[in-house]
Amino acid sequence: MSDHRSESPRPEHASGSPEPADPPGASGAGAPGPAKAQLSKPAQVPAESGIPDPAVPDGRDTVPEPPKVPKYAQQAHPQPPPAPWGYNAKRAPSELTRIRPAEPGVIPVATLWTVLATALLSALLLGDGIGPNLLVVAVPAALAAYFAARAAGRRLRPWTAVWAVGGLSLLAVPALRDAGWPVFLAIVSAVAVGSLALHGSRGWLGIFLGSLGLLTSVAGSLGWGAHGVRDRMADSRGRWGVVFRSTAVAIVLLVVFGALFASADAAFADVLGSLMPDVSLGEGPWRLFLAVIGLVGALAAAYTAAAPVRWDGVAVPPGTARGRLEWALPLIVLNLLFAVFLAIQVTVLLGGYGKVMAETDLSDRYAQYAREGFWQLLWATLLTLVVIALALRWAPRGGARDRTLVRAVLGTLCLLTLVVVASALRRMDLYVEAYGLTRLRISVAAVELWLGVVLVLIMAAGVFGAKLLPRAVAASAAAGVLAFGLVSPDGLIAEQNVHRYRQGHSIDIQYLRGLSADAVPALDTLREPLRSCALQEIQRTLRSSDAPWYATSWGEARARDILGDWDPGVRARDCQGLGPGDGGSERGGDGGDSYDPYDPY
Structure with a gap:
């Protein structure tokens, strides 16, 4: 047995490293010490030989050998230890994270150009007033959103088209009406409806938040646009240089030859002057501010179209159902x-x-x-x-x-x-x-x-x-x-009051003279001196205004055609002295109630 043990090869560890050599005297007949007994491995003797190994103690006194691989390492998917404070480290995503979209891709080139066009048109057209120019500026902004949405893979859905057409239609009100209050309502509504077109909300809370959601995209859109411009400039510097040089040459040629043709023909000079915006150096800061507003607005619309916030994801818990009674x-x-x-x-x-x-x-x-x-x-x-x-x-x-x-x-x-x-x-x-x-x-x-x-x-x-x-x-x-806005509220007010006057009621000229140019067609039918008293302030406002065609509404243009160069002159001198029934300031009906506390206007 001693020869067999001396000739047998030394076993290896589970890890593949060789067993250390026995110390001198370990092969003698004496019993091994405690340390040697712990180092001895029963696996060195084949189990099927049936020959007992004197170096191995009896099975009743043997401690089972621990497995070579720990139990936690034997598990296919070990579980992480519990959180020390009693809650799981992996929490559900928050409400804001769930409705926030992923960052959009690189801004498309078409979106960049339409955003720049919106900024340029805002600086050139919006500084002289509000009219058809607002609709002209909104068109490239809508195109910027369309190009960004198409690049992001969004499809045009029926309700999106309804909101988009509705928003552009609302901007027709400033082009048609001169009254400021329906124009203001139309502009605010157009922004809200346009925001709904970009977000595509459906529920009550989504509709409410989606109409205001365009404001939440301003900060993210600025970084998105800046990164897009930087990436485009880094990838194609030569091509952008060609574009800038070509644009500069075209502008120089237009200015030089346009000035020559304008000096050669007075009619061409008038047409050119009516078409081109009159931009002075003193208006530079104001024009720059309008350009920034147009740039930020168009960029925010494009960013929202590419990555809209899912406001419908904001969960509203249902109310507790009550009993029938x-x-x-x-x-x-x-x-x-x-x-x-x-x-x-x-x-x-x-x-x-x-x-x-x-x-x-x-x-x-x-x-x-x-x-x-x-x-x-x-x-x-x-x-x-x-x-x-x-x-x-x-x-x-x-x-x-x-x-x-x-x-x-x-x-x-x-x-x-x-x-x-x-x-x-x-x-x-x-x-x-x-x-x-x-x-x-x-x-x-x-x-x-x-x-x-x-x-x-x-x-x-x-x-x-x-x-x-x-x-x-x-x-x-x-x-x-x-x-x-389309029915012209100021025009209806003037028509109704003139109709009442013709039926024998009193008329409040002091109130009617504060209406906008939309009321001119109805007030122009009054007899003198009521006509002059009612139209005096409106004609003075029209004469003092030199707004170009793109900042002039159709109502104002129609009033100019009706009044022309008319001057009220001495006919409007005694407007304050008109008595009841002739256009005095009596607001009540024929019963003598001259004060209406429910109407401060």
């Missing part, structure tokens, strides 16, 4: 209150306003009945919409019977509210008959009419489904602003 009882009581009120309104309509006013001591003030009720009905309509929104949030959602109950109760409420809207509009009609039409009255009447449209849309959603309701409400608001 708890939910329906307050609404049924409200419906009964509406029904009683409307029954009285029907009685008034059938009996006539004259009889009602005689019975309520309002015969001496014809429009008092209308003035006292319109504003309350307007607020009632607004609060009803709030009640409907809260009721839908807490409505029972148990099954088909619950859906039928919700549709019946809320449908009845919407229908009764529509009658309230009709009653409010009728009261406004009486109000206008007694006091005349003003900017505030036509504005609140338009709002009341739009609220009626919203109620109709809610009723349609209860029948056909509410999937399109948020976008339909937003589209109706944009369409309402567009229609409000």
Whole structure:
């Protein structure tokens, strides 16, 4: 056995390294020491030989050898240790991370050129006023967004096209109307609708945040544009140099030969002067500011089109469903209150306003009945919409019977509210008959009419489904602003007041003279000296304005054609002395109420 042990090869470790040589005396007959017993390996003797090894102690006293590979290393996918503070280190992504898009790719060349074109047109055209130039500047900005979206792989969807066309259509209002207040509403609405076209939101919160979401892309768009320009310059410096040199030569040639032709022909000089913007050195800072605004706006639109924020990803937890009785009882009581009120309104309509006013001591003030009720009905309509929104949030959602109950109760409420809207509009009609039409009255009447449209849309959603309701409400608001600007509110105000005057009512010339040039066609039909008193301020404003064609609205151009070089002269000298019935400042009707606290304008 000693020869066998001396001739057998030395075993290797699991790692492949050779076993260390035994120390001298280890092969003697004496028992090994403790250290030697721990170093001895039972695997050195084949298990099938059946020959006991005297160097190995009895199995009852042998400690099992630990595995050569640790247990944690034997697992296919070891688990990480638990977090020390009791929560997992891998947390779910936050709400902001989930709705934020990935960074867009390199800005396309077409987008760069259209952004630069927007900045240049903003500096040249927007400094002289607002008119068709705003639509001209918006076209390259829209193209920049289109090129960026196409490069990012986005497709043109139907609602995106609706929002885009709607936004550009709203910018037609500054090109047509001279009045500042509908123009302001149209511009704000165009920006909101354009932002919706870039984001593509669908839900209520997405529609609201998406209309303002263009502002969140300003900071990211600046870095995106700067990196794109730097990369393009680094990749093709020679080509960009050719473009810059060619552009500089073309500008020099245009200036030189344009100046020669303008000095040779006065007609060509007039045409060239009307077409080219008049940019002076003193307007440099203002023009530079407009260029920056155009550049940032177009770049933000392109960045949003390439990587829109998914505002629909903002989760709104649903409200707690209520029981049928708890939910329906307050609404049924409200419906009964509406029904009683409307029954009285029907009685008034059938009996006539004259009889009602005689019975309520309002015969001496014809429009008092209308003035006292319109504003309350307007607020009632607004609060009803709030009640409907809260009721839908807490409505029972148990099954088909619950859906039928919700549709019946809320449908009845919407229908009764529509009658309230009709009653409010009728009261406004009486109000206008007694006091005349003003900017505030036509504005609140338009709002009341739009609220009626919203109620109709809610009723349609209860029948056909509410999937399109948020976008339909937003589209109706944009369409309402567009229609409000196209009908020319100042022109309607002038026409209605002139019509009342011809029927024997008084007219407020002091109010009408503060209208815009859109009112000139109606005011031009007044007899003298009312005509001169009404048009004096408008003609003075038109004469002092030297805005070019691209900053002149169609309403202003039409007023210039009507008035021409007309001078009111001495005919407008005694405007302050006009008495009631001849155009004095009496705002009341024929009843003598000369003050209207609900109309500060």
